[in-house]
Amino acid sequence: MNRLITVSTTDSIFPEYRDTPIGLLLEYHNLNRPLDEYATAQLLIGMCMDNRKHLRIPDNFAFILRAGGANLRYSEFKVSYAIAVGGVKSIALIGHTHCGMVNLISKRDAFVQGLVESAGWNRERAEEHFMHFAPMFEIGNETGFVLSEAARLRLRYPKIQVAPLLYRVEDNLLCLIKEN
Numbered sequence: 001m002n003r004l005i006t007v008s009t010t011d012s013i014f015p016e017y018r019d020t021p022i023g024l025l026l027e028y029h030n031l032n033r034p035l036d037e038y039a040t041a042q043l044l045i046g047m048c049m050d051n052r053k054h055l056r057i058p059d060n061f062a063f064i065l066r067a068g069g070a071n072l073r074y075s076e077f078k079v080s081y082a083i084a085v086g087g088v089k090s091i092a093l094i095g096h097t098h099c100g101m102v103n104l105i106s107k108r109d110a111f112v113q114g115l116v117e118s119a120g121w122n123r124e125r126a127e128e129h130f131m132h133f134a135p136m137f138e139i140g141n142e143t144g145f146v147l148s149e150a151a152r153l154r155l156r157y158p159k160i161q162v163a164p165l166l167y168r169v170e171d172n173l174l175c176l177i178k179e180n
């Protein structure tokens, strides 16, 4: 089933996101909406650390937390801070195609070898490090993961709007994800 909706007009934005910071993010990035001026952040964006992604958004518009796979499980204090002190009421959770946090086990040898050669670790410690953390950072599947992470965040922060999105590195556009 193809869950991805390419946002190419304002009409394709889901009604629940129109006239919200989520809808604005989609308009700025995908639809070239002129950049407005902001004095305070409107949105928290959680996205992967991957270097292939760059968002077109106004200055001051968003807090951005970058973590492998858009996995915010280990950034909860910062999420809480952005809401409680920063005042944001929406979270855009942005996964992306070809994410390195999918099928981590296949990168085990490269990871260990890289730490040994580039960072000066001994092999045994590098192997332990990988085996300890890989299960925490594995996301399984990009779309499935942001859907489950969005569901988790909605339970954790019931008054906050959370939108799962996917960044397509092939054309640098954001897609909405159909839920259910």
Ligand SMILES: [Zn+2]
Pocket: 048, 049, 050, 068, 069, 070, 096, 098, 099, 100, 101
């Ligand atoms: Zn990634």
